Amino acid sequence: MSDREKRTVRDLRRTNRSAVLRKLYFDGPLSRQELAPATGLSSGSISNVVAELTADGLLEEAGSVDSDGGRPRTLLRVARRCAYLIGVDVGETRVRVELFDLALTELARAERPLARYGYDVERVIGHIRGALADVLHDANVAASRLLGVGVGVPGIVDRSSPGGAVVHGQTVGWDAVPLESLLRASGGLPEEVPLFIDNGAKTLGQAEVWFGAGRGARHAVIALIGSGVGACIITDGGLYGGAHSSAGEWGHTVLQVGGRLCRCGAKGCLEAYVSAEAVLERWAEIGGDVGDADEETALATLLAHADAADEKAVALLDETAEYLGAGIADLVNLFNPERIIISGWAGLLLGRHFLPAVRRSAAAYALRHPVERTTIELGLLGPDAVTVGAATLPLADFLARGGRGRESATAGH
Amino acid sequence: MSDREKRTVRDLRRTNRSAVLRKLYFDGPLSRQELAPATGLSSGSISNVVAELTADGLLEEAGSVDSDGGRPRTLLRVARRCAYLIGVDVGETRVRVELFDLALTELARAERPLARYGYDVERVIGHIRGALADVLHDANVAASRLLGVGVGVPGIVDRSSPGGAVVHGQTVGWDAVPLESLLRASGGLPEEVPLFIDNGAKTLGQAEVWFGAGRGARHAVIALIGSGVGACIITDGGLYGGAHSSAGEWGHTVLQVGGRLCRCGAKGCLEAYVSAEAVLERWAEIGGDVGDADEETALATLLAHADAADEKAVALLDETAEYLGAGIADLVNLFNPERIIISGWAGLLLGRHFLPAVRRSAAAYALRHPVERTTIELGLLGPDAVTVGAATLPLADFLARGGRGRESATAGH
DNA sequence: AAGCTTAATTTAGGTTATGAGTTAAGACGT
DNA sequence: ACGTCTTAACTCATAACCTAAATTAAGCTT
Numbered sequence: 074m075s076d077r078e079k080r081t082v083r084d085l086r087r088t089n090r091s092a093v094l095r096k097l098y099f100d101g102p103l104s105r106q107e108l109a110p111a112t113g114l115s116s117g118s119i120s121n122v123v124a125e126l127t128a129d130g131l132l133e134e135a136g137s138v139d140s141d142g143g144r145p146r147t148l149l150r151v152a153r154r155c156a157y158l159i160g161v162d163v164g165e166t167r168v169r170v171e172l173f174d175l176a177l178t179e180l181a182r183a184e185r186p187l188a189r190y191g192y193d194v195e196r197v198i199g200h201i202r203g204a205l206a207d208v209l210h211d212a213n214v215a216a217s218r219l220l221g222v223g224v225g226v227p228g229i230v231d232r233s234s235p236g237g238a239v240v241h242g243q244t245v246g247w248d249a250v251p252l253e254s255l256l257r258a259s260g261g262l263p264e265e266v267p268l269f270i271d272n273g274a275k276t277l278g279q280a281e282v283w284f285g286a287g288r289g290a291r292h293a294v295i296a297l298i299g300s301g302v303g304a305c306i307i308t309d310g311g312l313y314g315g316a317h318s319s320a321g322e323w324g325h326t327v328l329q330v331g332g333r334l335c336r337c338g339a340k341g342c343l344e345a346y347v348s349a350e351a352v353l354e355r356w357a358e359i360g361g362d363v364g365d366a367d368e369e370t371a372l373a374t375l376l377a378h379a380d381a382a383d384e385k386a387v388a389l390l391d392e393t394a395e396y397l398g399a400g401i402a403d404l405v406n407l408f409n410p411e412r413i414i415i416s417g418w419a420g421l422l423l424g425r426h427f428l429p430a431v432r433r434s435a436a437a438y439a440l441r442h443p444v445e446r447t448t449i450e451l452g453l454l455g456p457d458a459v460t461v462g463a464a465t466l467p468l469a470d471f472l473a474r475g476g477r478g479r480e481s482a483t484a485g486h
Numbered sequence: 487m488s489d490r491e492k493r494t495v496r497d498l499r500r501t502n503r504s505a506v507l508r509k510l511y512f513d514g515p516l517s518r519q520e521l522a523p524a525t526g527l528s529s530g531s532i533s534n535v536v537a538e539l540t541a542d543g544l545l546e547e548a549g550s551v552d553s554d555g556g557r558p559r560t561l562l563r564v565a566r567r568c569a570y571l572i573g574v575d576v577g578e579t580r581v582r583v584e585l586f587d588l589a590l591t592e593l594a595r596a597e598r599p600l601a602r603y604g605y606d607v608e609r610v611i612g613h614i615r616g617a618l619a620d621v622l623h624d625a626n627v628a629a630s631r632l633l634g635v636g637v638g639v640p641g642i643v644d645r646s647s648p649g650g651a652v653v654h655g656q657t658v659g660w661d662a663v664p665l666e667s668l669l670r671a672s673g674g675l676p677e678e679v680p681l682f683i684d685n686g687a688k689t690l691g692q693a694e695v696w697f698g699a700g701r702g703a704r705h706a707v708i709a710l711i712g713s714g715v716g717a718c719i720i721t722d723g724g725l726y727g728g729a730h731s732s733a734g735e736w737g738h739t740v741l742q743v744g745g746r747l748c749r750c751g752a753k754g755c756l757e758a759y760v761s762a763e764a765v766l767e768r769w770a771e772i773g774g775d776v777g778d779a780d781e782e783t784a785l786a787t788l789l790a791h792a793d794a795a796d797e798k799a800v801a802l803l804d805e806t807a808e809y810l811g812a813g814i815a816d817l818v819n820l821f822n823p824e825r826i827i828i829s830g831w832a833g834l835l836l837g838r839h840f841l842p843a844v845r846r847s848a849a850a851y852a853l854r855h856p857v858e859r860t861t862i863e864l865g866l867l868g869p870d871a872v873t874v875g876a877a878t879l880p881l882a883d884f885l886a887r888g889g890r891g892r893e894s895a896t897a898g899h
Numbered sequence: 900a901a902g903c904t905t906a907a908t909t910t911a912g913g914t915t916a917t918g919a920g921t922t923a924a925g926a927c928g929t
Numbered sequence: 930a931c932g933t934c935t936t937a938a939c940t941c942a943t944a945a946c947c948t949a950a951a952t953t954a955a956g957c958t959t
Contacts, residue, residue: 081498081914081946081947081948082495082498082913082914082915082916082945082946082947082948083914083915083947084498085494085495085497085498085914085915085916085946086914086915086916089915089916104937104938105937105938106936106937106938114916114917115916115917115918116917116918116937116938116939117916117917117918117919117938117939117940117941118915118916118917119938120938120939120940121915121916121939123938124939139925139926140925140935140936140937141926141935141936142925142926142927142934142935142936143924143925143926143934143935143936143937144923144924144925144935144936144937144938145924145925145936145937146936146937146938147937147938229853229855229856231855241855243853243854243855291729292728292729304820306820308721308726308728313721314822315705315721315821315822315823315856316704316705316822316823316824316859316860317822317855317856317859318822319822319853319855319856320820320821320822321820321822322819322820322822322853322856323819323820325815325819325851325852325853326739326816326819326820327741327812327813327815327816327851328740328741328742328743329741329742329743330741330742330808330809330812331808337853339815339850339851339852340851341812395743395744396743399740399743399754400740402738402740402752403739403740403816403820404820406735406736406738406739407717407719407733407734407735407736407739407816407817407820407821408728408733408820409727409728409729409730409731409732409733409734409735410728410729411729437752438738438740438752438753438754439738439752440642440656440732440735440738440750441656442642442644442654442656442730442732443642443728443730443732443735446729446730447729494915494916494917494945495914495915495916495917495944495945495946495947496916496945496946498915498945498946498947499945499946499947502946502947517906517907518906518907519905519906519907527947527948528947528948528949529906529907529908529948529949530907530908530909530910530947530948530949530950531946531947531948532907533907533908533909534908534946534947536907537908552956552957553904553905553906553956554904554905554957555903555904555905555956555957555958556903556904556905556906556955556956556957557904557905557906557907557954557955557956557957558905558906558955558956559905559906559907560906560907
């Protein structure tokens with residue numbers, strides 16, 4: 074059923090290093106004393122592991138706290154400058170690259186616009202490579218000190234193929250683009266720096282779970298509404314990808330058999346009702362004025378109409394809230410998460426307008442037991458957090474490895 | 487993020503015992519020589535672990551194979567009679583209890599009918615207790631030799647509450663029934679025999695994954711269609727439960743916002759279109775003759791009508807196939823499984839009739855990439871496998887523990 | 900019967916975590 | 930100021946474990 078699980082006594086150390094590192098990373102500075110019960114290790118082992126991590130330069134002291142009457146405990150934290158991360162957001166209109174330290178504070182960024190016709194693969198690769206060199210130069214960080222590069226892209230990322238991640242971006246016209254090998258071949262970064270590619274929606278979700286509205290949830294779904302609709306599914310604290318890491322395609326969930334035509338070709342998808350594009354389209358259909366502004370301002374205009382009690386706008390948004398609620402009900406019924414977080418630029422805009430209505434609709438369509446135990450909230454991070462989320466991918470790997478190098482990870486099957 | 491991960495050097499042994507045991511359990515008799523690469527352990531450790539397991543009576547030799555010129559390797563297998571399992575199926579019309587050996591071959595069974603008004607909790611508890619005693623007596627097995635008792639029930643089982651599993655069976659009128667503590671209190675089985683309770687659909691799914699159409703799949707969804715509709719979701723080889731183990735409530739996925747009223751109170755649920763009850767209801771609505779036979783024969787009659795080219799029946803089933811396909815498309819989009827297995831008595835009946843149509847519909851409603859990589863098949867096990875699946879719960883626990891006792895598992899947080 | 904081949908066990912060596920005992924560092928009371 | 934008390938962190942002996950190499954076991958070939 075499952076081959077290689079855990080093997081040697083050496084893996085133990087890695088696991089324990091990882092536990093200590095993770096605890097310190099997420100729960101701020103802690104003393105060795107607090108670390109012991111939190112990780113389940115004995116105080117002796119904590120000393121041992123901490124000494125090792127400190128020797129590796131991953132941990133540093135952070136002051137001390139009096140302990141009434143006794144020796145004060147010295148606090149420990151992860152050394153934020155011991156390594157660096159890069160997050161790349163390949164968006165609909167631009168490529169953005171940011172450089173972070175371990176604590177994910179931004180050190181440099183570079184952005185390259187992508188003209189509408191700009192989804193030429195070569196052009197995107199070139200932009201990434203150039204921007205990557207720029208941020209490293211600006212912050213004066215050697216590429217060798219990078220823990221890894223995370224890339225968030227639109228579309229489905231299939232990580233199960235042998236030559237590295239392959240991107241299928243139906244909406245941007247990418248069909249089986251072997252992004253990983255192309256980026257590698259472009260020579261922009263050293264051989265040994267690992268590359269992590271995933272769907273942009275998922276990276277944003279990961280960011281939201283680590284640092285935003287999802288903090289502490291073991292089971293959560295981040296619903297992302299922009300021009301399109303997607304979702305990031307967190308199960309047992311980690312990103313769920315399914316067999317070919319294309320899970321979470323919530324936007325193409327069927328809400329109306331034989332309903333509105335979606336850009337995916339099917340009928341009645343959630344996306345055909347609640348995406349910004351769809352809402353505006355429907356607004357135009359019932360005679361709403363759209364103008365030729367960009368989607369963002371157009372949506373804001375629609376919301377303003379509704380605020381001004383424009384009946385048509387109100388009705389449209391009511392319906393949208395019902396559909397969105399029904400879509401969320403599906404997530405609740407199928408995944409039973411603790412929390413559902415609505416995010417994405419349109420999701421935040423719409424959510425601020427009608428979150429209570431969405432909650433009501435979700436409660437009406439979902440089963441009572443699970444929906445009563447799920448909270449539905451808005452995301453705390455802006456859509457810009459895609460880069461943060463992308464940087465999170467190598468970071469997660471780093472923490473899971475306990476801050477050790479990746480040895481000969483090529484001990485394939 | 488996650489507390490207790492792995493700790494001591496002792497857990498290592500458990501993990502390795504578990505790996506050896508699992509490998510032997512699922513992949514038949516193997517020699518020590520084959521075991522080594524399969525588990526990632528050295529031949530020395532294999533010897534060691536195997537010796538320990540044999541001393542514990544969990545393994546036995548199973549002949550030997552010549553190895554041209556050398557010492558023949560002796561084959562090993564799990565001793566099927568080293569412990570026993572009980573599976574309980576609390577169904578819509580009866581309680582069934584079966585006793586199995588480790589290989590899950592049936593040794594005894596007992597069945598108690600449940601009158602229509604029979605969902606009285608006390609009655610069910612009494613039936614379980616009685617039938618349990620019967621099978622143990624019939625097969626002459628001491629209760630102390632039981633590895634555990636697995637129970638499959640209708641409704642949502644919340645295992646997150648402190649006093650043991652609680653069952654919320656909306657359809658059978660059970661509201662927060664603390665089945666675990668009630669069964670314990672009934673005194674039917676010794677203190678130390680563990681009790682595992684889960685949704686019957688999920689246990690059936692588990693059986694299908696271990697021994698049926700799902701063998702070998704790491705990501706699968708078993709779609710169960712009977713009077714109601716449910717699903718069992720397997721992620722990374724294990725049952726997915728979500729935050730309160732109520733995940734997989736596929737039947738109440740919305741397929742038609744504002745559509746047919748479902749017995750859950752919401753409108754447009756999948757269950758309101760494709761469950762046996764719903765199909766027959768719709769058949770009656772358009773004037774089909776139903777008679778007052780039980781659901782099973784009524785559905786068979788409908789299918790016979792369609793086979794005889796009764797236009798109304800054909801149209802109804804076409805529509806049903808479309809809805810079912812759309813529901814499956816949702817599963818594909820959201821979970822991206824390798825395999826979807828249609829089961830449940832009505833699912834098997836309907837599936838045999840129109841599986842190709844369902845596949846077409848699913849392909850039309852789901853995204854191309856994932857649906858091309860998912861197979862949609864019928865289950866291989868009959869609905870009777872609920873007991874097998876239930877027995878699988880303690881078995882999974884046993885294998886995960888490496889066949890060791892459960893020590894002081896009360897080292898709670 | 901000696902030599903060869905392959906299987907399985909034993910042994911030596913190296914990591915690791917535990918837990919008791921020790922040292923470190925400061926507070927408190929007289 | 931001094932000794933006592935309290936708490937933190939480290940050290941070291943012990944036990945458990947896995948690996949790799951060496952050894953024993955079992956059967957075939959010539």
